Amino acid sequence: MDTGKDNRNRRLDITLGLGIFAFLLIPWYRIEGGFLSFGWLPGFPGEASVAPGLLQILLHGRWWLVIAALMLAVAGVARITKDPRRRGALLVLSGAIGVLFLTLQGLAIGYSGWAWTISDRLFAALPDGQPSMGAGAMLSALVFVLLFSFGLAERGAMKGDAFVVASIALLIFLVAIFVFYPVGSMLIGAFQDFDGSLNPAGFTRNIQDPAIWSLGCVLGGDRCGVAWRTLWLAIMTAGGSTIMGLAFALVATRTRFPFKKGLRLLTVLPIITPPFVIGLALTLLFGRAGVVTEALSSLFGIEPGRWLYGMTGIWIAQVLSFTPISFLVLIGVVEGVSPSMEEASQTLRADRWRTFWRVSLPLMKPGIANAFLIGFIESMADFGNPLVLGGSHGVLSTEIFFAVVGSQNDPSRAAVLAIILLCFTLTAFLAQRYWLSGKNFATVTGKGDSGAHIALPRPLSIGVHVLVVPWMLFTVVIYGMILFGGFVKTWGLDNSLTLDHYARAFSVEMRDGVLSWTGVAWNSFWTTMEIALISAPLTAAVGLLTAYIIVRQKFVGRNVFEFALMMSFAIPGTVIGISYIMAFNLPPLEMTGTALILIACFVFRNMPVGVRGGIAAMSQLDKSLDEASLTLRATSLRTVRKVILPLLRPAITAALVYSFVRAITSISAVIFLVSAEYNMATSYIVGLVENGEYGVAIAYSSMLIVVMIVIIASFQLLVGERRLRRENRVAGLTTAPSPLLAQEKAA
Amino acid sequence: MITPRAGSVVFQHVRKQFGAFTAIHDLSLTIEPGQLVTLLGPSGCGKTTTLRMLAGLEHPTSGQILIGGKDVTMLPANERDVSMVFQSYALFPHMSSLDNVAYGLESAGMKRKEARERAEEGLKLVGLAGMGARLPAELSGGQQQRVAVARALVLEPQVLLLDEPLSNLDARLRRQVRTEIRELQQRLGFTAVYVTHDQDEALAVSDRIVIMKDGAIAQEGSPRDLYEAPASAFIADFMGEANVVACDVLSVDGADATIRVGALEHRVPSRNARPGPAKLAVRPNAITLEPASSAAFPGRITHAAYLGDHVEYEVETGTGRLFVVDPAVERALPPATDVAVGFKGRGIALING
């Protein structure tokens, strides 16, 4: 019995069948009205715009596609080749050439012929170009990737495991398309004109722009450039949120503060809060018509100022937004300092003060540096708060936005700004990665470390309480504002209570016996839910698959692969947004204005979180479990399905919930990618804010927060833990969404 | 009925490298069908790596592996006709014991109902009938181990692989389980490759023992061969302790040789030795001590320890320090006694290395 051979032939047959199907039976190029609308069926297969690959070659002058057909034929020959090594080699060859060819021809041949002048010179000019790739072309590319992987597996790569080889190849392929290709396009976009021709003028003009680099504020001029302002803001925010986070962590672990549970609750907030909501709430308090502003003005006659709309306001909003994240990172660090070390210090005649300064604090230092860098990156990437509060004092992320949507409409400028922003965040990311790696002194041993943390020295204890208590109250007030604000008629002018805003956003009516969603928010709300629901499982799947491969499989370039993935997390959403529209607006891949681009954006932006969570959970699963499954005749796919996934359930839930929630709350990348047809809740709310419709915006935001709380809570309830009663190996896997966030931020 | 089809195993010039480090150097080995062969050696010598290459969990850098006469070198683990009992058992914690045992059968395409019936049979085979519903965590260590064996056996593999199967059991249970494994193997007649670093265990269960050192085979043979005729000081010492003593081979006639240590002459199996200086492996219990002020091979007791059923001595002699085990507890000799050292008939072997 040779099940192995049957297996190899079967998967090859299926793949080849798929390749033939893609080539003969579905439109090769992109369909204007969308493939899934099936508006192309009547014209199929004759018309040039909807013809399949074969007819494109025969009837419509796309002769170059013959190479793809040829490669498919080579794979067919491999199928009947007996010698296993030659068969593998043929498959590798056909797959590799197929993918490379499809990529090259896509990049080289645009709508109107050769896209590169050099090919015009090398080959004859083309009479006719080609539209973007469609279902046929994409499916063919997938088939070639699979053929390539199967060939490698048959030649013994990854211990002959086709599932693993194919997963790695597919992941690399997808990450290349959805992360590196867009970023690359953006880099090139900095040197291009509107029509795509090479023109470094835009780049040179923008990179030297004093509006970006001016040091005016230091040298006595009026204002500093936006790059320096952003940098300064990021440093201040990182400093502020780190200090607050540390204070919270110390209070939570080393004092007898009565509301510790409440502190923990804080950590969930950043997950469920859309990023601009804090800014919005601040406006309601301190804006020109804010409650506090009004009160001060009527009580003390203080002139209402515009101080909130600028760096100060953004800074406060960001410190409020990112303190919970910093707290989450630092609480692990503060708890990680082994009590026995502090006790040892005390037995060595050191008092509490000296123990704290000379032992505890130095042990926490790497963690503190980590929290600082995370705050820095978050601040740089933040788009929502500066948009709501920035006014004319923008930061890089908002300037990028205005460079493309505003009257400027200067893609080259947007690209230059994005490159600068990317340099800042990547530098911080690299610093975090290299400078801090291996410097983790935290001493969590897993053994019951007896002893308790010593109390803080008295002055310090008072100090942290002075910071924490008002800040907590402030946070409570802010969230109170958010929930309450939606019920107030017009802030500052008419403070009477009303349900109007909710009615305008979420009204439903019965018309002619059918329910009709008349509220203005429903459209974007349902779109958001739909897209979040589609992208969450995809994100979790891609993320966990990646984690499985990183943890369990050794292959050349694994470290580079992991590094590149994690780096993509340091790419600010605004940069992703701008690079997606630059990359996917023209052939070979056109996706702007579709739901697909939003889904791709969410999947590849949120995937690193799934990867982190998956890595953490999977490293706790004994590798011999997978190996046992393999020696019990199971394929890797079956192993993943039957052994790994069931044991990773908590991590899966966490990844699902997290990616779902992130898809709902994120704004920075989304705002570039939404269209009239696919508008998302966050960008709709920002639109409301820009129109001054604060009431509806706030009502919509609180609704989102409530929806997310309900979702998270029901997920927690639904996924009960399965009792395994086996040592901590499995029990330790239970990760709620919030620790997951901590891991992701901390690593 | 569960009837594994015993297959042979052949390693041909197998090499395995991890990066720049060579874990296995040019290993060639043949295992006959139906035998239980033990890979024995100190930690890190490459036993597990060898076993994993046989299972398909590692692939050799070069060389060939044949199972049942078929070249499996390039085959992935799930397409090989072997199964493995892991050191940690690797039972799936979320499946009942029955599901654990049925897992491999279902993977191989058997219908669920039939697979469960056979799994039940497998559990019966290892004496766990009726325990199928329990989760692994609800079983004792010994029971978990048996589930792991049943899970591997129901697949009726050509070769069963066991990686230190007893190391997670307490000492008392170890002896019992190893007897059970050996009985099962002899009853069903399957081929087994058994990895251990414990020579007692190896001696107790094996048809043949392969001693490994630094990624290569140091010696291979029946338990008796290895114990009585170690090829080197390393093996002599590894297979139960041994004193390595320098000696002179005086003459060789046929199967016997006359050797001299100090002024003491003794006859031992010659094992192709030639006259001249040589080395002798002497088991601690093959040495006799008699109080005497002068002797052909004199020594002096430097240390004595009473251990209930025997006495352990350290004796300083002209060729070095000897370790001696003497069952005569009734006449324990105190330290600083001068003794005449003598040899018994068995437990002494000339070694080449």
Ligand SMILES: Nc1ncnc2c1ncn2[C@@H]1O[C@H](COP(=O)(O)OP(=O)(O)O)[C@@H](O)[C@H]1O
């Ligand atoms: N995956 C691996 N990567 C690198 N070195 C390994 C790997 N597996 C084993 N080794 C090395 O190979 C040698 C043999 O290991 P192993 O076969 O596990 O020894 P043992 O005889 O104790 O079972 C050891 O030095 C070990 O460090």
Ligand SMILES: [Mg+2]
């Ligand atoms: Mg081992």
